[in-house]
Amino acid sequence: xxxxxxxxxxxxxxxxxxxxxxxxxxxxxxxxxxxxxxxxxxxxxxxxxxxxxxxxxxxxxxxxxxxxxxxxxxxxxxxxxxxxxxxxxxxxxxxxxxxxxxxxxxxxxxxxxxxxxxxxxxxxxxxxxxxxxxxxxxxxxxxxxxxxxxxxxxxxxxxxxxxxxxxxxxxxxxxxxxxxxxxxxxxxxxxxxxxxxxxxxxxxxxxxxxxxxxxxxxxxxxxxxxxxxxxxxxxxxxxxxxxxxxxxxxxxxxxxxxxxxx
Amino acid sequence: xxxxxxxxxxxxxxxxxxxxxxxxxxxxxxxxxxxxxxxxxxxxxxxxxxxxxxxxxxxxxxxxxxxxxxxxxxxxxxxxxxxxxxxxxxxxxxxxxxxxxxxxxxxxxxxxxxxxxxxxxxxxxxxxxxxxxxxxxxxxxxxxxxxxxxxxxxxxxxxxxxxxxxxxxxxxxxxxxxxxxxxxxxxxxxxxxxxxxxxxxxxxxxxxxxxxxxxxxxxxxxxxxxxxxxxxxxxxxxxxxxxxxxxx
Numbered sequence: 001x002x003x004x005x006x007x008x009x010x011x012x013x014x015x016x017x018x019x020x021x022x023x024x025x026x027x028x029x030x031x032x033x034x035x036x037x038x039x040x041x042x043x044x045x046x047x048x049x050x051x052x053x054x055x056x057x058x059x060x061x062x063x064x065x066x067x068x069x070x071x072x073x074x075x076x077x078x079x080x081x082x083x084x085x086x087x088x089x090x091x092x093x094x095x096x097x098x099x100x101x102x103x104x105x106x107x108x109x110x111x112x113x114x115x116x117x118x119x120x121x122x123x124x125x126x127x128x129x130x131x132x133x134x135x136x137x138x139x140x141x142x143x144x145x146x147x148x149x150x151x152x153x154x155x156x157x158x159x160x161x162x163x164x165x166x167x168x169x170x171x172x173x174x175x176x177x178x179x180x181x182x183x184x185x186x187x188x189x190x191x192x193x194x195x196x197x198x199x200x201x202x203x204x205x206x207x208x209x210x211x212x213x214x215x216x217x218x219x220x221x222x223x224x225x226x227x228x229x230x231x232x233x234x235x236x237x238x239x240x241x242x243x244x245x246x247x248x249x250x251x252x253x254x255x256x257x258x259x260x261x262x
Numbered sequence: 263x264x265x266x267x268x269x270x271x272x273x274x275x276x277x278x279x280x281x282x283x284x285x286x287x288x289x290x291x292x293x294x295x296x297x298x299x300x301x302x303x304x305x306x307x308x309x310x311x312x313x314x315x316x317x318x319x320x321x322x323x324x325x326x327x328x329x330x331x332x333x334x335x336x337x338x339x340x341x342x343x344x345x346x347x348x349x350x351x352x353x354x355x356x357x358x359x360x361x362x363x364x365x366x367x368x369x370x371x372x373x374x375x376x377x378x379x380x381x382x383x384x385x386x387x388x389x390x391x392x393x394x395x396x397x398x399x400x401x402x403x404x405x406x407x408x409x410x411x412x413x414x415x416x417x418x419x420x421x422x423x424x425x426x427x428x429x430x431x432x433x434x435x436x437x438x439x440x441x442x443x444x445x446x447x448x449x450x451x452x453x454x455x456x457x458x459x460x461x462x463x464x465x466x467x468x469x470x471x472x473x474x475x476x477x478x479x480x481x482x483x484x485x486x487x488x489x490x491x492x493x494x495x496x497x498x499x500x501x502x503x504x505x506x507x508x509x510x
Contacts (some may be wrong), residue, residue, distance in 0.1 A: 016379040095363040101339050170285040256342035260276045
């Protein structure tokens with residue numbers, strides 16, 4: 001079922017997509033004094049603002065809450081960036097797609113990797129913050145973070161690819177996704193603690209939300225120093241597999257049509 | 263050994279691509295709120311059969327819309343064929359639209375790296391070829407300028423230098439030779455001869471009859487997606503001109 005030749009072609013082109021992803025990062029922070037530290041500063045400033053307001057509204061200590069928000073924000077920014085750049089992945093690669101026959105998934109991998117590198121930098125900020133504030137949480141449970149980031153890539157790549165296939169066919173799709181993302185933002189435990197949803201009888205909002213489990217993969221080890229729950233892994237893995245199956249159908253039916261839509 | 267073998271190839275351009283490009287249009291049609299006249303798929307290549315063997319230099323001629331670019335891109339396996347059998351052996355080096363596949367903000371040097379990587383080379387291999395490419399393109403200090411500052415002729419030189427330095431077996435050129443100046447035209451002719459000696463195939467689509475006479479030893483004339491001549495260059499040019507005359 002799995003076409004190994006297709007992935008072999010992707011591997012063959014590895015120098016190319018790696019270079020593109022790194023060039024994206026360089027381009028994003030070119031001509032800015034602070035450069036890549038913006039990847040840390042931007043969510044950090046946003047966190048301070050949110051934490052200040054939220055801790056007053058919900059009467060929770062600002063300290064714990066700020067880390068919760070920061071971790072939520074950087075993962076969320078990653079998802080947004082994967083989806084939005086995914087929508088444009090094929091459109092922006094028009095020049096390459098029209099001249100060379102590479103597997104199209106390398107172009108969605110490019111934007112997934114660029115977003116991931118950005119996230120890794122933002123994560124460094126988070127880790128330094130935790131070490132300064134609560135070094136006791138650092139421990140063996142942090143080893144699970146390798147699995148968490150790998151799973152995140154396994155989840156995000158097919159997501160970006162699906163966006164790319166739909167985005168190249170329907171040029172207004174990214175507008176629709178902006179709306180959808182805003183909606184998801186408000187019903188996900190990114191800023192709000194699950195306890196707040198629970199207290200208002202809306203626990204279904206996170207128990208049915210794959211993002212909740214995805215966030216747990218990072219928050220459990222980083223914020224609480226514990227290994228994520230088994231269900232967290234299972235659900236994220238199942239969602240990722242579902243995305244890959246969807247994507248396989250798209251690739252089979254539409255991979256060679258994409259050049260007509262450009 | 264390089265080889266191109268096409269048997270009874272049909273190519274259709276999907277009309278879906280320009281019928282509805284937005285989600286809005288798609289949903290409106292599904293809901294039956296808007297009826298659109300159905301546009302048929304374009305039948306770009308009709309029952310094309312041809313074989314090109316190692317060392318052949320083939321010209322491709324025909325008026326606009328005759329299917330020259332479609333045929334080149336079909337050989338490059340960029341387009342999905344709707345019928346027939348396509349067999350292409352060898353690594354394809356294609357020069358289609360020149361500005362495509364270049365990063366306009368990056369310098370000439372950086373673009374050599376981009377192109378090289380795109381063509382499947384490693385950093386080290388590109389590094390080894392870099393000096394060769396720069397010398398052949400002969401862009402002097404411009405090589406360190408962003409390529410958005412380049413003229414069309416300079417772009418051609420750079421693209422041609424990269425595509426012919428990186429080893430490949432099938433060189434597909436679409437209307438690009440003409441953009442260089444006389445000196446470069448001479449250099450590129452020599453370069454193409456060298457490639458042919460390495461038993462590569464070249465297919466050149468052009469309106470430039472002198473380029474075709476100079477570079478090709480076989481000519482294919484396309485007309486409305488059909489091959490109407492495949493053989494000698496002079497006979498092909500006569501056939502093409504006759505068709506042009508009938509058209510106007």
